[in-house]
Amino acid sequence: MQRRNFLQKGMLAGASTLIGTAAFATGNKKEKSGGPLAEKTFNLNYGPHDGMFKNSGGNDFIDQIKYMHDQGFRSIEDNGMTGRSVEQQNKIGQTLAKLGMTMGVFVVPKGGNGQNTLAAGKQEHIDIFLKGCRQSVEVAKRVNAKWVTVVPGDFERNLPIGIQTGNVIDALKRGAEIMEPHGIIMVLEPLSDTPNLFLRTSTQTYEICRGVNSPSCKILYDIYHMQKNEGNLIKHIELTWSEIAYFQIGDNPGRNEPTTGEINYKNVFKYIYEKxxxxxxxxxxxxxxxxxxxxxxxxxxxxxSDSFL
Known part of the structure; x- marks a missing residue:
């Protein structure tokens, strides 16, 4: 595989390929989803999660997905998908396929979080991570997922930072070997939750993705976390663009919907769309x-926030 020739534009357009023309060709027209007439779709492809519309759509996630579709959303994400039953996973996958919706990320189970840190280079931590990767492949098949979230875990403070970085790259290379044959992308998420976390900035994540050198290892650019950790959002997105495969949203402070904090989401969304x-x-x-x-x-x-055109 010519890894460096893995085209960014092909990766970024993956979701729209998965959805098919039915999800976006309608533009501002109304369409049916088996229920009431749906609202128009958005310029970008926003993905809600379980519970976000429970008061309007009901407690059942399937019913919420149908409500999301009726409001114009064409994707979902579900961090805890691997914890759902196989029956639930299959039902979610079938519902998404019927509605022409895309499955976004779910989290690789025990993917190096907390004390199970890939930075330490310990075999027991790597084994847990690789087991999670193999499990994630099976779950991804049921829900037609193409992206899975990986967080390497905490710093291993008794090791130099370069050694930790090398350990993380080595572990992720092995994870990528599991994901590549299935066209699944591990998206690495730098976080702001605690300064103990190894992965903190987009540029650090960019360096690691370049070191792994695989189409199955890219950046999850969470705009909320990156506003807290590094700011200068559009410039950092520009700098790391070639390695970004997924975005997440949250305003700051508060980690709620756009327009509730300090981030000019209309400008950020416009930039991402125009790229x-x-x-x-x-x-x-x-x-x-x-x-x-x-x-x-x-x-x-x-x-x-989506009315930037």
Whole structure:
């Protein structure tokens, strides 16, 4: 495989290929999803998660997915997908296929989080990570997922940073060997949750992806976390663009929907759109207001932030 020739534009357009023309060709037209007439789709492909519309769509995730579709959303993400039953996974996959929706990320189980750190280079940690990768491949087949989230875990502070980086790269190379034959991309997520985490910035993640040198190891650029850790969002997105395969959303402070914090999401979304990204934009945030009122306010915020054309 000519890894360096893995085209960024092909990777970024993957979601729209998976969805097919039915999801986007409608543009601003209304369409049926087996229920009431759907709202128009968005310019970008936003993906809500379980619970985000439980007051409007019901407690059952399948019903929520149908409600999401009726509101114009064409993707979902579900961090805990591997913890669901095989029956649930199959049902979610079938529902998404029927509605022409894309499955976004779920988290590789025990993928180096917390004390199970890939930076330490310990075989027992690597074995847990690789087991999670193999499990994730099977889950991805059921829900037609193409992206899985990996967090390498904490710093191993008794080792020099260069050694830790090398350990992480070595482990991820082995994970990529599992994912590549299935066309699945591990997306590495730098986080702001605690300064103990090894992966903190987009440029550090870029360096690691270049070291792994695989189409199955790219960046998950979470706009909320990166606003907290490094700021200068559009410039950092530009610098690391060739390694970005997925975006997540959350305003800061508060980690709620766009328009509730300091980030100018209309500008950020416009930049991402004009760069040609048509993949999933994961809505990994809370609702700023409770109940149905809060869910309607969330949709309104996305309509406003997505109106950049």
């Amino acid at each position: 040609g990204y048509r993949g999933v934009m994961g809505m990994e945030h809370g609702n700023s207001k409770p109940g149905k009122e809060g869910e309607l306010a969330l949709i309104k915020a996305y309509r406003e």
